[in-house]
Amino acid sequence: MKKIFLVCAMLLMGSSLLWAAGGSKKRKPLPYDFGAVTISNYSQQAGMAPVVFDHWVHRKNYTCRVCHVDIGFGMTANSTKIRATDNAKGYFCGSCHNGKSTLNKSKIFASCATSYSREEYGRCQRCHALEKDPAREEAFFSFLATMPKETFGNGINWEKAEDMGALKLVDQVDGISGKRGAMKTQSDFALKSKVDGMPDIIFSHTKHTVWNGCELCHPDIFVGIKKGASKYTMIELFDGKYCGVCHDKVAFPQTDCKRCHAKPV
Amino acid sequence: MTTLPAQWKAFFLTGLLCLWLSQAVAWCEGTWRDDFDDICAKTDQAMTLTLPELTLLVERCGALQKVIETQDESVRKVYLKRLQMCRNLYAYMVEFKKNQQPSK
Numbered sequence A: 001m002k003k004i005f006l007v008c009a010m011l012l013m014g015s016s017l018l019w020a021a022g023g024s025k026k027r028k029p030l031p032y033d034f035g036a037v038t039i040s041n042y043s044q045q046a047g048m049a050p051v052v053f054d055h056w057v058h059r060k061n062y063t064c065r066v067c068h069v070d071i072g073f074g075m076t077a078n079s080t081k082i083r084a085t086d087n088a089k090g091y092f093c094g095s096c097h098n099g100k101s102t103l104n105k106s107k108i109f110a111s112c113a114t115s116y117s118r119e120e121y122g123r124c125q126r127c128h129a130l131e132k133d134p135a136r137e138e139a140f141f142s143f144l145a146t147m148p149k150e151t152f153g154n155g156i157n158w159e160k161a162e163d164m165g166a167l168k169l170v171d172q173v174d175g176i177s178g179k180r181g182a183m184k185t186q187s188d189f190a191l192k193s194k195v196d197g198m199p200d201i202i203f204s205h206t207k208h209t210v211w212n213g214c215e216l217c218h219p220d221i222f223v224g225i226k227k228g229a230s231k232y233t234m235i236e237l238f239d240g241k242y243c244g245v246c247h248d249k250v251a252f253p254q255t256d257c258k259r260c261h262a263k264p265v
Numbered sequence B: 001m002t003t004l005p006a007q008w009k010a011f012f013l014t015g016l017l018c019l020w021l022s023q024a025v026a027w028c029e030g031t032w033r034d035d036f037d038d039i040c041a042k043t044d045q046a047m048t049l050t051l052p053e054l055t056l057l058v059e060r061c062g063a064l065q066k067v068i069e070t071q072d073e074s075v076r077k078v079y080l081k082r083l084q085m086c087r088n089l090y091a092y093m094v095e096f097k098k099n100q101q102p103s104k
Helices: A004-022 A054-058 A062-070 A086-087 A133-146 A158-163 A205-212 A233-238 B006-040 B045-047 B051-068 B075-100
Strands: A036-039 A051-054 A188-189 A201-203
Touching: A051 A054, A062 A205, A062 B006, A062 B075, A086 A205, A086 B075, B006 B075, B045 B075, B051 B075
Parallel strands: none
Antiparallel strands: A036 A051, A188 A201
């Protein structure tokens, strides 16, 4: 009887601790919202709504490297501390959103300006969106319809889309990206799974270097260049470290086990 | 031949000086940007570079950092971060290559 009482008390204590720590189940984002980042460093002080940045709109056209290496955006939300003046001077969003740059022969709308008229305020709202825009949601679903499907994330298999030529990503932007030499192709490798029965991981180094370059991952995310130098667990990955810096947030979620644990048994 | 009045001469000389100054500023900016592009263009080949080449790149990053630190706030924000990424990669490769060398 005493034992049962003790177990019950421990369970009660554990659950109350979890409750206190805000351990409610994380809500799975909708396909449309997956990868969306809210940027709110200075917007509210300037009387504007925060910026809602849709990753899918940009990743369908550019490699990660263009924005996160060449333009200099940080890898976590609000870490870059972008100001409207930076954009107006042609940095960060303003690198492409300057009213002059083009993509697929159409002009990219200009981002922030130091002064604007009442008519121009509509342009601000394209990024500083207070409420969900049904037009953007509709644009996502029409884009999704043309892409190879995936169960998790935003429902698009981006890797397959690129392989089959449905996407042709821009890797260099004039005036922003520096000149680049030919990249030495990095070979893919297998990583031993730590759980019995779980297939080993096949890491596509080739794909990752094309999308990210070397400096985005090494040494900031993965200290080791030699295979096995960085030791990590799934707990750390789910905590947003190592692969978790991108996967779960923008790249496919880590709950899609078979995408990485792909070595045939 | 008619000579220009002193006021016109001063005006002409000031204009010339302003033009020279703006050209000098543009040239300086172009120089550090060229240097930056040259240094960071080698990240893709970092694995194949030799230890002296990598060491030199790290040193050049250090020197360039001082120049960028004198620039406008937006430039500093963008280019110091970009430079740090290049520097960190080269520095890591230096360490990696040093550890690979057989100890004497």
